[in-house]
Amino acid sequence: AQSVTQLDSQVPVFEEAPVELRCNYSSSVSVYLFWYVQYPNQGLQLLLKYLSGSTLVKGINGFEAEFNKSQTSFHLRKPSVHISDTAEYFCAVRGLGDDKIIFGKGTRLHILP
Amino acid sequence: DGGITQSPKYLFRKEGQNVTLSCEQNLNHDAMYWYRQDPGQGLRLIYYSQIVNDFQKGDIAEGYSVSREKKESFPLTVTSAQKNPTAFYLCASTPTGTYGYTFGSGTRLTVV
Secondary structure, eight states: OOEEEESOSEEEEETTSOEEEOEEEEOSSOEEEEEEEEOTTSOEEEEEEEOSSOSEEEOGGGOEEEEETTTTEEEEEESSOOGGGOEEEEEEEEETTOSSOEEOOOEEEEEEO | OOOEEEEOSEEEEOTTOOEEEEEEEOSOOSEEEEEEEOTTSOEEEEEEEEETTEEEEOTTOTTEEEOOSBTTBOOEEEOTTOSOOOEEEEEEEEOTTOOOOEEOOOEEEEEO
């Protein structure tokens, strides 16, 4: 079985500063990894995904994530945040051959003016 | 445009009443999922279905029921047996063999 740990429940950061949202996973098989974003009272939207190949994955809205197999991590980064990035971010994992995705508990990103 | 439609967006019900949440997709996706979201708890899987007329329980199926009579539709019934039904409910779908979900915009259920 897989599990996902998002290490921070809330992350405050000043506008135009860089941010990193941390995610660690556990799995006995190969995995696919995802980051989703949720704006208030809306569904989740896919930011980026790692399926195979290059460990640095670029997504929408200037976000990127790096898959680190040895550290079982998939941290999300953005070099300069904007007020519109205020949202909740979910890391998720799907094991090879599994029929469902397991989500972390989410990290709320607060952008400070 | 293709997508997933959840209706209604907000739903109020009295305690003890059953209520059905709608989820319809026109993406021709095979698999559909229902998640419950509570503050600080992330998404918890209620039920999922990979083909018509078949579905499996997720982690928190007690007090819920589903049906999958058509590929496009996967309604969720919250029964009176669900002890704490007030939550945000999300429906998702994915084609067979691909890896990420497409989500609907959610239904916020409040039981009073």
